[in-house]
Amino acid sequence: MYARRGRVTTPNGSFETPAFMPVATAAAMKGLTPAQIRGTGSECILNNAFHLLLRPGAERVKALGGVHKFMRWSGPILTDSGGFQAFSMAQINRINEDGVTFQSFIDGSTIHLGPESSMRVQQDLGADIVMAFDDCPPAGESVAEPERLKRTLDAKDRTLRWLGRCVAAHCRDDQALLGIVQGGTELALRTASVQETCAFDLAGYAIGGVAVGEGTDAIERVVRHTAPLLPVDRPRYLMGVGYPRDIVMAVESGVDMFDCVLPTRNGRNGMAFTREGAIRLRNAIHADDAAPIEADCDCEACGGGFSRAYLRHLFLAGEMLGPTLVSIHNIRLFQRLLLDIRRAIDDDAWLQFRDRWPCVNQVQGRTPDPTGVLDD
Amino acid sequence: MYARRGRVTTPNGSFETPAFMPVATAAAMKGLTPAQIRGTGSECILNNAFHLLLRPGAERVKALGGVHKFMRWSGPILTDSGGFQAFSMAQINRINEDGVTFQSFIDGSTIHLGPESSMRVQQDLGADIVMAFDDCPPAGESVAEPERLKRTLDAKDRTLRWLGRCVAAHCRDDQALLGIVQGGTELALRTASVQETCAFDLAGYAIGGVAVGEGTDAIERVVRHTAPLLPVDRPRYLMGVGYPRDIVMAVESGVDMFDCVLPTRNGRNGMAFTREGAIRLRNAIHADDAAPIEADCDCEACGGGFSRAYLRHLFLAGEMLGPTLVSIHNIRLFQRLLLDIRRAIDDDAWLQFRDRWPCVNQVQGRTPDPTGVLDD
Numbered sequence: 196m197y198a199r200r201g202r203v204t205t206p207n208g209s210f211e212t213p214a215f216m217p218v219a220t221a222a223a224m225k226g227l228t229p230a231q232i233r234g235t236g237s238e239c240i241l242n243n244a245f246h247l248l249l250r251p252g253a254e255r256v257k258a259l260g261g262v263h264k265f266m267r268w269s270g271p272i273l274t275d276s277g278g279f280q281a282f283s284m285a286q287i288n289r290i291n292e293d294g295v296t297f298q299s300f301i302d303g304s305t306i307h308l309g310p311e312s313s314m315r316v317q318q319d320l321g322a323d324i325v326m327a328f329d330d331c332p333p334a335g336e337s338v339a340e341p342e343r344l345k346r347t348l349d350a351k352d353r354t355l356r357w358l359g360r361c362v363a364a365h366c367r368d369d370q371a372l373l374g375i376v377q378g379g380t381e382l383a384l385r386t387a388s389v390q391e392t393c394a395f396d397l398a399g400y401a402i403g404g405v406a407v408g409e410g411t412d413a414i415e416r417v418v419r420h421t422a423p424l425l426p427v428d429r430p431r432y433l434m435g436v437g438y439p440r441d442i443v444m445a446v447e448s449g450v451d452m453f454d455c456v457l458p459t460r461n462g463r464n465g466m467a468f469t470r471e472g473a474i475r476l477r478n479a480i481h482a483d484d485a486a487p488i489e490a491d492c493d494c495e496a497c498g499g500g501f502s503r504a505y506l507r508h509l510f511l512a513g514e515m516l517g518p519t520l521v522s523i524h525n526i527r528l529f530q531r532l533l534l535d536i537r538r539a540i541d542d543d544a545w546l547q548f549r550d551r552w553p554c555v556n557q558v559q560g561r562t563p564d565p566t567g568v569l570d571d
Numbered sequence: 572m573y574a575r576r577g578r579v580t581t582p583n584g585s586f587e588t589p590a591f592m593p594v595a596t597a598a599a600m601k602g603l604t605p606a607q608i609r610g611t612g613s614e615c616i617l618n619n620a621f622h623l624l625l626r627p628g629a630e631r632v633k634a635l636g637g638v639h640k641f642m643r644w645s646g647p648i649l650t651d652s653g654g655f656q657a658f659s660m661a662q663i664n665r666i667n668e669d670g671v672t673f674q675s676f677i678d679g680s681t682i683h684l685g686p687e688s689s690m691r692v693q694q695d696l697g698a699d700i701v702m703a704f705d706d707c708p709p710a711g712e713s714v715a716e717p718e719r720l721k722r723t724l725d726a727k728d729r730t731l732r733w734l735g736r737c738v739a740a741h742c743r744d745d746q747a748l749l750g751i752v753q754g755g756t757e758l759a760l761r762t763a764s765v766q767e768t769c770a771f772d773l774a775g776y777a778i779g780g781v782a783v784g785e786g787t788d789a790i791e792r793v794v795r796h797t798a799p800l801l802p803v804d805r806p807r808y809l810m811g812v813g814y815p816r817d818i819v820m821a822v823e824s825g826v827d828m829f830d831c832v833l834p835t836r837n838g839r840n841g842m843a844f845t846r847e848g849a850i851r852l853r854n855a856i857h858a859d860d861a862a863p864i865e866a867d868c869d870c871e872a873c874g875g876g877f878s879r880a881y882l883r884h885l886f887l888a889g890e891m892l893g894p895t896l897v898s899i900h901n902i903r904l905f906q907r908l909l910l911d912i913r914r915a916i917d918d919d920a921w922l923q924f925r926d927r928w929p930c931v932n933q934v935q936g937r938t939p940d941p942t943g944v945l946d947d
Contacts, residue, residue, distance in 0.1 A: 226602050226891035251884045259861055259880055267876050485635055500643050504635055508627045515602035515891050
């Protein structure tokens with residue numbers, strides 16, 4: 196049991212850890228205003244450099260005062276480096292030691308992204324926490340074993356070389372650069388990657404290359420192995436994970452920071468998370484249900500008295516208010532979970548905590564694979 | 572100059588007139604929460620009986636406590652009778668003296684709507700102000716003159732006979748029933764319809780059958796003729812109109828209440844209304860513009876500091892937040908217009924008012940014809 200409490204301080208405010216960072220991919224969290232995001236209890240949010248590079252362009256955001264001012268979010272922001280999306284989502288022309296060259300999905304233009312350009316884009320965007328540009332191969336179940344192993348090893352080594360170039364290109368003192376550990380599901384490679392990555396004295400370290408299609412058990416094996424190896428005095432960030440169950444497992448392994456599109460992506464499809472598990476609001480069982488999603492929830496949807504019947508109606512009628520309200524509820528559910536996690540650590544009452552959250556004892560589905568999904 | 576001030580009192584609160592009622596067709600104003608609607612300064616909103624009858628069903632809404640509770644709006648609500656939509660949007664099987672029989676656009680089921688059933692639906696929904704079921708023919712430019720005239724006359728007469736049946740079926744003392752004047756663009760028929768309709772002692776009277784495709788000039792001719800004929804001691808409601816220019820013209824004619832989908836429909840397509848006229852936020856001219864839609868606007872979008880550049884980005888990226896923020900701005904713009912109208916009447920300063928609103932001296936486009944549009 197490595198669970199731990201902390202506080203990350205940035206030029207735009209601090210946040211308590213373990214922390215969940217909801218995702219505002221293109222500098223917008225779907226239908227939520229910054230005030231509504233704030234109302235969910237979220238302190239730090241995530242933007243994606245890949246999407247903002249393509250549209251509206253990082254230099255434009257810089258000229259408009261940076262991403263905080265652009266989207267009117269006054270708290271901490273973390274930007275992903277764009278590496279993951281460039282590798283998994285883009286029409287790739289070429290991958291080599293300098294990075295990746297691909298076609299913009301917006302206008303077809305040719306774009307290069309590598310360690311230096313990713314750092315420059317993130318410097319232009321101006322987030323508080325920036326990520327090193329990494330080589331993140333998909334889990335690749337269809338690839339034969341020797342080939343998969345070689346690809347995993349190459350990605351780990353290339354990520355390390357790119358980290359050196361990111362450190363050299365990193366020039367804004369007001370931005371914290373985090374390195375990313377790779378190594379796929381090979382625990383020996385993970386160990387090596389931790390040692391190599393942590394040879395760089397960085398503000399924090401992330402576990403990348405998880406939730407790329409390898410399944411819940413493999414995620415758990417990698418996280419339980421890798422997280423405790425990371426320096427105890429720096430924030431540890433598990434990228435792109437996950438369901439409440441995965442988050443709790445990772446907290447137990449000593450992870451401090453999380454991001455995931457689940458609350459918003461599932462929310463706008465009518466799936467609401469609850470302490471007991473997920474429910475599908477489109478189902479007929481909710482048609483006459485005057486109860487809120489959760490009776491004891493203080494979010495704008497539940498606290499505002501919106502019934503399951505009304506929310507179902509919104510989804511069936513295609514009303515935008517449905518996705519907005521359920522996304523708010525879901526993010527708040529995740530923040531309530533993290534709040535209770537932090538309380539349980541403070542109070543040394545972990546088993547009681549687990550009893551209060553039946554959903555963390557369920558396997559509810561795969562952590563979503565962002566590959567190919569452009570809208571989150 | 573017949574402009575006048577008033578106050579309409581209902582069981583769920585009162586509102587100042589002249590008043591603009593934004594449209595929450597299916598008991599939802601697109602992406603806006605009730606708190607956001609309230610934040611625009613809107614006091615009374617409109618729901619549509621036709622849409623709610625089809626989905627989720629009026630009896631269901633009744634069982635859930637009525638439409639106020641259903642959508643969590645604590646202020647006054649007006650429901651349209653459904654007649655207009657049944658005639659203009661539905662696949663009609665039969666129109667006769669008993670009403671209209673049509674196929675549901677949701678599940679294809681056969682539905683009958685007539686004076687008695689419309690009143691029952693509106694009683695189930697439980698709005699504060701309900702509308703008589705009327706026969707509202709389209710402007711019908713493609714129909715030959717003698718035929719069009721006969722259809723207009725028939726609709727006027729049928730609307731009157733149906734009004735008698737609505738009055739007989741009206742049984743909730745807490746709901747105010749408003750009659751509707753028809754007569755198309757024939758001023759003599761309008762005069763007759765006013766006399767016949769106002770023979771019924773009702774809480775208020777509406778001018779229907781406008782903004783059905785007849786054009787701005789014809790709307791003005793009908794309104795300037797008809798409004799002053801209505802009883803001076805009852806609220807006058809011009810249905811489905813319109814642009815700021817149309818509203819100001821109608822206020823000058825003595826109209827008290829307005830509803831229109833323009834602020835939300837145009838808002839979610841990236842058109843923002845301003846005091847100077849409408850702007851299209853998708854245009855490239857806004858790409859680097861750090862200014863809000865309007866510098867002196869106090870809405871959540873402008874007051875919140877969201878730039879035109881950011882709003883443009885949201886629309887290009889397909890982010891729901893764009894429609895939400897611009898709809899909020901547009902509704903607030905309409906409410907600021909109405910606030911200034913009321914102030915100008917109070918202060919007897921009408922010409923100065925017109926100078927403050929350049930947009931009311933422009934013909935900005937047709938008042939939208941709701942025919943065939945299912946999403947508003």
